[in-house]
Amino acid sequence: MPSKNISISDEAYNKLKKLKGKNESFTAVINRLFSTIILLELRGTISNEEANDMRNRIEESREARRKQIEKLFERWK
Structure with a gap:
């Protein structure tokens, strides 16, 4: 380089x-x-409202993913 x-x-x-x-x-x-x-x-x-909306969507997505992972672990038990 x-x-x-x-x-x-x-x-x-x-x-x-x-x-x-x-x-x-x-x-x-x-x-x-x-x-x-x-x-x-x-x-x-972006506006504060748009930023808050994005933050909420990210948090919802993370929560949904966490629940999916928990279900997978339950099936493996």
Whole structure:
């Protein structure tokens, strides 16, 4: 994979280093941070009502899935 050398301050390096996982590259840290930033940029694109509706649907879906799993476990007993 091609690479580029960049110059950053010691402060920026130390911040990245703190965020870096044991087996994670600095490239992976930077990519992870930018994917988070992109998600944060979506903030405000839907109304609170739409967000609450989505949250409720997700919770209902999770509950339905949990019940399905419980039924499967009951059949295996």
